[in-house]
Structures are given as structure tokens and as C-alpha cells.
Amino acid sequence: MERSPAAAREGSAAAHEAAERPAAEGEEESDGDGCGGLWALPVESCARRPECDRCSRPQKVCLCPFLPVHPLKVSTCLYIIQHPAEESRVLRTVPLLAACLPQDKCKVLIGRRFSEDRYPELAAVCRNSNTLILYPGAEAANLEEMALHPSGPSVIIIIDGTWSQAKDIFYKNSLFRLPKQDRMQNSQCSESPRSSRAPFSTSPVQLETNISSQYVIRTQPTNRCLSTLECAATALAIMEKNDAIQETILRPLQALCSFQLQHGAQIHHSKEHLLKNGLYDKPMPKNKRKLRRMELLVNNVKI
Ligand SMILES: [Zn+2]
Numbered sequence: 052m053e054r055s056p057a058a059a060r061e062g063s064a065a066a067h068e069a070a071e072r073p074a075a076e077g078e079e080e081s082d083g084d085g086c087g088g089l090w091a092l093p094v095e096s097c098a099r100r101p102e103c104d105r106c107s108r109p110q111k112v113c114l115c116p117f118l119p120v121h122p123l124k125v126s127t128c129l130y131i132i133q134h135p136a137e138e139s140r141v142l143r144t145v146p147l148l149a150a151c152l153p154q155d156k157c158k159v160l161i162g163r164r165f166s167e168d169r170y171p172e173l174a175a176v177c178r179n180s181n182t183l184i185l186y187p188g189a190e191a192a193n194l195e196e197m198a199l200h201p202s203g204p205s206v207i208i209i210i211d212g213t214w215s216q217a218k219d220i221f222y223k224n225s226l227f228r229l230p231k232q233d234r235m236q237n238s239q240c241s242e243s244p245r246s247s248r249a250p251f252s253t254s255p256v257q258l259e260t261n262i263s264s265q266y267v268i269r270t271q272p273t274n275r276c277l278s279t280l281e282c283a284a285t286a287l288a289i290m291e292k293n294d295a296i297q298e299t300i301l302r303p304l305q306a307l308c309s310f311q312l313q314h315g316a317q318i319h320h321s322k323e324h325l326l327k328n329g330l331y332d333k334p335m336p337k338n339k340r341k342l343r344r345m346e347l348l349v350n351n352v353k354i
Contacts, residue, residue, distance in 0.1 A: 106303065107146035114147060117306040119299050122153040127205060127290040129283055130176060131159045132220055132227075134212030137279075142311070144266065144280035145211055147303040157283075163216075165224045176206055177226045184208040185282060186221050186255035194256040198289050207256075207286050211279040221255075258285050265305055280304050 100109040108114050129152070131145055138161055149157045160173060167174040176182050183197060185207060194207075208227065210217040221227050258277070266278040277285065284300035 106150050107143075108307075112310060114303045114306050115150075117303040118147070118150050122156075123151055123287075123296055123299060125152065125156050125287055125291050125296065127207060127287055128155070129157045129287070130173065130206060130208045131157065131279065131283070132165070132208060132210045133159055133161045134163060134210075134216040134220060135161055136213075136216065137211050142307065144278050144304060144307075147307070148280045148283050148300060151300045151303070163220055163223075165226055167226065170226075174226055177208070177229060179206065182206040182208065184210075184221075184227050184255045185257065185286060186210065186217070186227075187257035188255065191255045191257040193259045194286060195259065195289050197256055198292070207283075207290065209279060209282055209286070227255075258282060258289075260285060265301060265308065278304070 100111070102108065103110050103113040103115060106114045106118060129148075131148070133145060137143060137145070145159060149159060160170065165173055181202070183194070183206070185194070210220050212220060264277050264281060266281060280300065281304070284297040287300070288294050288297035
């Protein structure tokens with residue numbers, strides 16, 4: 052989320068804005084029944100190039116040589132809440148992130164609605180006072196400050212999707228916005244004296260660093276918006292107090308971008324860069340709210 056520089060502040064935590072694609076309502080509910088028997092049709096063998104089991108890249112452009120030999124040892128667990136539209140993108144970063152980490156430290160849940168009934172494990176995680184969600188905004192705390200506490204957070208939730216998708220997921224799933232009091236009452240620390248309670252139930256948090264995204268083959272709203280993989284790498288380095296983690300996780304992303312650029316991909320400047328330099332060549336949005344956001348981008352206003 053994906054993703055403070057502002058990253059976070061401006062939005063990105065895992066929320067990238069690349070071509071926004073409208074997702075069909077109820078997409079996550081689909082189990083194939085609505086496809087009118089299409090599943091019975093023979094699948095063309097060349098429909099999709101064979102993928103590497105570990106990095107999920109086509110085998111010919113496997114990025115495994117850039118992944119750590121063994122999964123990184125981390126104590127923080129990541130929950131990636133992935134919008135269904137992200138899963139089908141060709142250049143996605145979450146499989147690379149997952150390949151860098153032990154399976155039990157990077158859990159990917161795909162969908163848009165997460166009810167307590169259908170996702171009891173996630174609900175329990177959300178109620179735990181040591182869980183944070185990376186979602187930038189005026190109320191978000193700086194992750195770096197949270198990490199200083201001795202019994203720091205142990206789980207970080209990151210939303211993987213475009214800005215509008217992430218916003219939709221964050222605001223339409225009450226699990227991710229449990230009020231502080233609820234969290235306190237239900238957390239594992241609820242029986243301990245108030246003074247000993249960890250102050251982590253106030254999520255959301257954001258990354259307040261100044262690094263620029265290296266994911267240059269996908270358009271981001273601003274230079275400081277990070278991809279989900281970059282957000283995760285930065286957050287883990289902060290939580291684990293180990294900058295090498297960030298370097299290791301970013302390596303396959305750098306390799307991916309470098310390969311794509313060598314094979315004809317164009318550097319995608321951020322929308323902010325294009326607008327400021329008069330290079331934005333798409334029609335301006337008709338939607339007034341979107342137009343306003345673009346004006347704010349040009350004028351360096353934090354959005
Ligand atoms: Zn591979």
C-alpha cells in the first residue's frame with residue numbers, strides 16, 4: 052500500500068494509482084458459477100506463459116536469482132489485503148515480496164469485503180492491539196515512532212490496490228477501523244493495567260521517509276508514492292531495525308524494472324512529474340474531485 056514519504060503521507064502506502072480499472076461489483080464473491088459453463092471449455096495451452104513457482108514471473112524472466120536464498124528471518128508478520136484487480140496485473144510486486152519472506156510471515160488475502168464471519172483469523176488479528184494498518188492520512192501515526200516501543204507491533208496490514216481501491220477497502224471494512232476503545236477491550240492486553248498497555252491500538256500508521264519509488268515502470272501519483280513491495284520493505288526494515296531487509300526485498304523489484312526497461316518499457320514518471328512539466332498527455336478528468344486532486348498535486352499540496 053503496494054506504498055511517506057510521504058509515502059505514506061501522500062498516500063501511498065500501498066495505494067498506487069496506476070490505471071484505475073473499475074472492478075465489477077461482487078467480484079470477490081465470484082466462484083465461477085456466473086460464467087455460464089465457460090469453465091468447461093478447453094483451456095488454450097498457450098493462454099498464459101508458464102510461471103515460476105517461486106516468484107510467479109514467466110519462467111523465461113524468472114527473478115529468483117535476485118531473491119534471497121533463504122526466506123528472511125523476521126518477527127513481524129505482514130497481512131497483504133489485495134484488491135482482486137491487483138492479482139491479475141502482469142507486473143505485480145506482491146509475489147516477489149512473498150517469495151522473500153517465510154510463508155507464515157506474509158499472508159495475502161484477496162478480496163474487497165472482509166467480514167468477521169468469513170475471516171475470523173483476520174478479525175482476531177485486527178482486534179489485537181499489536182496490529183497496525185498502513186494507511187496514510189491526517190490521523191495516521193508515524194510507524195517509526197511506534198517501532199520504538201519495546202513491545203512494538205507484531206503485525207502490519209497493508210492494502211494492495213490503487214488509491215481508490217485502497218480507500219474503498221479501508222473505509223468499507225469496519226475490521227480495519229476498529230475504534231481504539233474496542234481494540235483495547237478485546238485485545239490480549241485488556242486485562243493488564245492501563246499503564247502497561249501498548250499504545251498501538253490507534254492504527255493507522257504511515258511511513259514518513261523521503262525515499263522515491265524505484266518502481267519506475269508503473270505510474271504513481273507522486274514521486275513519493277511507493278509500491279506495495281516498497282512499503283512492505285520499508286515497514287519491515289523499521290520494525291526489525293535492519294536496513295538490510297529493505298535492500299534485500301527491493302533487489303527483485305530493481306531487477307524487474309531494469310529488465311522491463313531494457314526490453315522497451317518506458318519510465319513512467321509520476322502524474323505529479325508529468326503535470327508539473329507540462330507532459331501530461333491524457334485528457335484531464337471531467338470529475339471535479341479528480342481535477343481538484345490533480346491541481347493539488349501540481350501545487351505540492353499534500354493530498
Ligand atoms: Zn522464479
